[in-house]
Amino acid sequence: MKHNFKFYFAFYLAKLSIIALKIIGRDASQFPGKLAITLCPNFLEQIGKPQTIIAVTGTNGKTTVCNMIEDCLRENGYKFIDNQLGSNTNSGIASTFIKGAKLSGKQKKDLAVFEIDERSAIRVYPYVKPTYLICTNLFRDSLMRNAHTEFISNMLSTNIPKETKLILNGDDLIVSNLSPENKRVYFGISHLETDTDTCENIARDIIVCPKCDSKLEYDFVRYNHIGRAHCSKCDFASPKIDYEATSVDFENKKMTIKHENEEEQYDLISNNIINIYNMLATITLMKELGLTREQINPILSKQKIVDTRYSKEIVGNIELITQLSKGMNPIACSRAFDYVRKETGNKAVFVLLDDLHEAANGSENIAWHYDTDFEFLKDDSIKQILTAGARYLDTKVRLQMADIPMEKVICQRDEITLVEKLKLEGIDKIFILHDLYSMDLKNEIKEKVKKKIQEELEQKLEEKQEEK
Amino acid sequence: MEENLKIEILFPEFCNLYGDISNMKYLKKCLPKASFIETAFDEEPHFVKEDVNFIYLGPMTESRQEKVIKKLAPYKERIEQLINENVIFLITGNAIEIFGKYIENEDSSKIEALGIFNIYAKRDMLHRHNSIFIGEWEETKIVGFKSQFTFSYGENTNCYFAKVEKGVGLNKESTLEGIQKNNFIATYLIGPILILNPYFTQKIIQKMGIEEPKIAFQADVIKAYEQRLKEFETL
Numbered sequence: 001m002k003h004n005f006k007f008y009f010a011f012y013l014a015k016l017s018i019i020a021l022k023i024i025g026r027d028a029s030q031f032p033g034k035l036a037i038t039l040c041p042n043f044l045e046q047i048g049k050p051q052t053i054i055a056v057t058g059t060n061g062k063t064t065v066c067n068m069i070e071d072c073l074r075e076n077g078y079k080f081i082d083n084q085l086g087s088n089t090n091s092g093i094a095s096t097f098i099k100g101a102k103l104s105g106k107q108k109k110d111l112a113v114f115e116i117d118e119r120s121a122i123r124v125y126p127y128v129k130p131t132y133l134i135c136t137n138l139f140r141d142s143l144m145r146n147a148h149t150e151f152i153s154n155m156l157s158t159n160i161p162k163e164t165k166l167i168l169n170g171d172d173l174i175v176s177n178l179s180p181e182n183k184r185v186y187f188g189i190s191h192l193e194t195d196t197d198t199c200e201n202i203a204r205d206i207i208v209c210p211k212c213d214s215k216l217e218y219d220f221v222r223y224n225h226i227g228r229a230h231c232s233k234c235d236f237a238s239p240k241i242d243y244e245a246t247s248v249d250f251e252n253k254k255m256t257i258k259h260e261n262e263e264e265q266y267d268l269i270s271n272n273i274i275n276i277y278n279m280l281a282t283i284t285l286m287k288e289l290g291l292t293r294e295q296i297n298p299i300l301s302k303q304k305i306v307d308t309r310y311s312k313e314i315v316g317n318i319e320l321i322t323q324l325s326k327g328m329n330p331i332a333c334s335r336a337f338d339y340v341r342k343e344t345g346n347k348a349v350f351v352l353l354d355d356l357h358e359a360a361n362g363s364e365n366i367a368w369h370y371d372t373d374f375e376f377l378k379d380d381s382i383k384q385i386l387t388a389g390a391r392y393l394d395t396k397v398r399l400q401m402a403d404i405p406m407e408k409v410i411c412q413r414d415e416i417t418l419v420e421k422l423k424l425e426g427i428d429k430i431f432i433l434h435d436l437y438s439m440d441l442k443n444e445i446k447e448k449v450k451k452k453i454q455e456e457l458e459q460k461l462e463e464k465q466e467e468k
Numbered sequence: 469m470e471e472n473l474k475i476e477i478l479f480p481e482f483c484n485l486y487g488d489i490s491n492m493k494y495l496k497k498c499l500p501k502a503s504f505i506e507t508a509f510d511e512e513p514h515f516v517k518e519d520v521n522f523i524y525l526g527p528m529t530e531s532r533q534e535k536v537i538k539k540l541a542p543y544k545e546r547i548e549q550l551i552n553e554n555v556i557f558l559i560t561g562n563a564i565e566i567f568g569k570y571i572e573n574e575d576s577s578k579i580e581a582l583g584i585f586n587i588y589a590k591r592d593m594l595h596r597h598n599s600i601f602i603g604e605w606e607e608t609k610i611v612g613f614k615s616q617f618t619f620s621y622g623e624n625t626n627c628y629f630a631k632v633e634k635g636v637g638l639n640k641e642s643t644l645e646g647i648q649k650n651n652f653i654a655t656y657l658i659g660p661i662l663i664l665n666p667y668f669t670q671k672i673i674q675k676m677g678i679e680e681p682k683i684a685f686q687a688d689v690i691k692a693y694e695q696r697l698k699e700f701e702t703l
Contacts, residue, residue, distance in 0.1 A: 140485075143485070144596065144615050147615070147617065148529050150529040150530070151530075151617075202489075208509065214510070215508075362600075362703060363699040363703060365615065365659065366659070367486045367487040367660065368487060369660075370493075370659065370663075393688065393695050394696075396688050397688050397692055400684075401493065401497070
C-alpha cells in the first residue's frame with residue numbers, strides 16, 4: 001500500500017514519542033499507537049505488516065495462550081513482534097507495529113503474535129488480517145463493556161477477514177460457529193469423568209438451538225456452555241474435533257492428542273481444565289505451523305503460570321494459593337470458586353473481587369455477582385470465607401442468596417484487618433482469590449497470612465517447649 | 469394466601485442476562501410458599517389460559533427480542549387485559565422494548581413490537597450506555613444500574629415508572645424512567661433490582677396481597693441499599 005504524507009507524519013512522530021517516553025521512563029506500549037491513529041485514522045491499514053500474523057482472542061485465556069505461543073516460537077528460533085507488554089486494543093497493536101518498523105514503514109520481522117481484545121475486532125480486523133486467529137472461548141464478561149456473548153460473537157464474525165484461518169475451541173458452541181465461511185480447525189477435549197449431564201452454572205448462553213430454537217441436547221456438560229451438544233430437531237451440533245485430547249491423565253499430568261489418526265503424548269503444566277484448553281490451543285497452532293511434538297512439548301512442559309495469575313507455596317504445613325479471579329467476569333470467578341471447592345483438604349478462602357478503581361471513583365455495578373456461581377463456595381470443605389471491600393454488604397447478601405451458612409463468613413469493609421479473623425485451626429489450604437487490579441492488596445494480604453501462620457507455628461513450638 | 473400466589477417467569481432460558489434472573493430467585497426466598505412457573509420459549513405462556521399474580525420478563529439479546537415479540541404477539545389482547553386487571557408485571561432491561569411500538573435499527577429498519585405503549589426504541593450497537601440511577605417511585609427511592617445499547621422515545625408522561633433524580637430516564641433527555649400502568653412496571657434498570665431495592669420489593673409483595681411482607685435477609689439488604697443510596701447521592 002502507498003503511504004501518504006499523513007501516514008509518514010504520524011509514523012515519525014509516533015517513533016519520536018517512543019524515544020521521548022523512554023527518556024522520561026514512561027510506558028510506550030499504548031501512546032505511540034494512539035497518537036498515530038489520531039493523526040492518521042487509517043494508520044493500521046497503511047503501516048507495513050509481517051508476512052504471518054498470529055492473533056489470539058476470546059474471553060479468558062488470551063494472555064496465557066500468547067505467552068505459551070511466544071515461548072514455543074522463541075525457543076524454536078522464530079523472531080517476532082508482539083504486544084505482550086502493551087494494550088490488546090488497536091492502539092497497542094499500532095504501537096507494536098511502530099516499534100517493529102523500519103523508517104520506511106516496513107516491518108523488520110516476518111512474524112507477529114497479537115493478543116486482541118474481542119471488543120476491538122471492529123477497529124483491528126479491517127486493517128490487520130491475521131493468518132491464524134485462535135479463539136479460546138466466549139463467555140459473559142464485563143456487561144458494561146461487552147454486553148452479552150451474541151454481541152461479541154456477531155462483532156467477531158462480521159469483522160474477521162475471509163482469508164484468516166480459525167483455530168477454534170470446538171467444545172464452545174458459540175466459538176465453534178464464528179465466521180462459518182472461514183477455513184478452520186477445532187481443538188477440544190473428549191469426555192472426562194468429571195463431565196456431567198446437567199449444568200450447575202448460572203450463566204449458560206446456549207441452551208436452545210441457534211438455528212431452530214429447539215432445546216439442545218447436551219452429550220456432556222463441562223462447565224457453563226462448554227461441552228458437546230446437538231439439536232434434537234435439526235442438524236446443528238458440536239463440530240468434529242481436529243485436535244482432540246482423547247485421554248487426560250490428571251494424576252500423572254499427561255494428555256494424548258489425536259489428530260488425523262495419529263496420537264501424541266504431551267505433559268500438562270497443571271490439572272486446571274482451563275490451562276489444558278490453553279495448551280491445546282497452543283499445540284494446535286504449533287502443529288498447523290508445522291512444528292513437531294519434540295519442538296513443542298519440552299517448552300510447554302516447562303511453562304509456569306505467571307505469579308500474577310496463580311501462585312502456590314507451602315508455609316508451615318499450610319498451602320497458600322493465590323488465584324486471579326477477574327472481577328466483573330462471572331465465568332473466571334466461577335471457575336476459581338469451582339477450583340477451590342474441588343481441591344482436597346479443609347480450606348479458608350479470601351474473596352476479594354471488588355474493582356478498586358470503581359471503589360475509588362464510583363459505585364460498582366454488582367449485577368455480575370448474580371451471574372457468578374457463589375453457590376460453589378457452599379461446600380463442607382470450605383470452613384471459612386473471608387470477604388471485604390467496598391461492596392462487602394452486597395457480597396454478604398450474595399453469599400446468603402447462595403445459602404452459605406453465615407457462621408462461616410467474615411464480611412467487613414477493611415481488607416487488611418480481615419487476616420486477623422482468619423482461623424488456622426484444622427485448615428490445610430488457604431486461597432486468596434483476587435481481582436486483576438488488586439495485586440498490591442493481594443500481596444499485602446498474602447504476606448500477612450504468611451506472618452500469621454508463622455507466628456502461630458512459633459507459638460505452638462513455644463507452648464510445646466514450655467510443656468517439656 | 470402466599471401459597472395461592474402464582475408467579476410466571478417468561479423464557480428464563482434466554483431472558484436472563486445481567487444477573488436479572490436473581491430477581492426471581494430472591495422473590496422465591498421472600499415467598500417460599502408461592503408457586504413459580506418457568507415458561508420455556510416453546511411452551512404457551514401460562515398467563516394465556518390461567519390467572520397469575522405476577523409475570524416476569526428479563527433482558528435478552530437483540531435477536532431474541534425479535535423472537536419474543538413474535539411469540540407474544542398473539543397474546544397482546546390478553547396482556548392488555550391482565551394489565552387492566554392489575555396483574556403485576558416486572559419487565560427489566562431491554563424487555564421493556566417488547567411492549568413499545570417498534571425497535572429501530574441503525575440502518576433505520578424497524579422491528580414492529582407489541583404496540584401496547586406509545587414508545588419506540590432506537591439501537592446504537594456501537595455505543596453502550598452505562599449509568600447509575602436514583603429515582604422516586606411511590607415515595608420510595610429506587611436505586612439501580614443501566615447498561616444498554618438502546619434508548620426509548622415517545623410518551624410516558626402519564627405512565628412512567630420513576631421520576632429521575634440521578635441518571636437518565638427513557639432516554640438521555642428524559643427525566644421519567646420506564647413505564648408503569650396499574651401494576652405493569654417496565655424499566656431499563658438491569659440486575660438484581662429487587663435485591664437492591666428492599667422497600668420496592670416490600671411494596672410489590674404488598675400489591676400481591678401480603679399485608680405485612682417479610683423480605684429475605686431484610687436487615688442486610690436494607691443496609692446494602694442505604695449504603696448504595698448514600699454513595700449514589702455523592703457521585
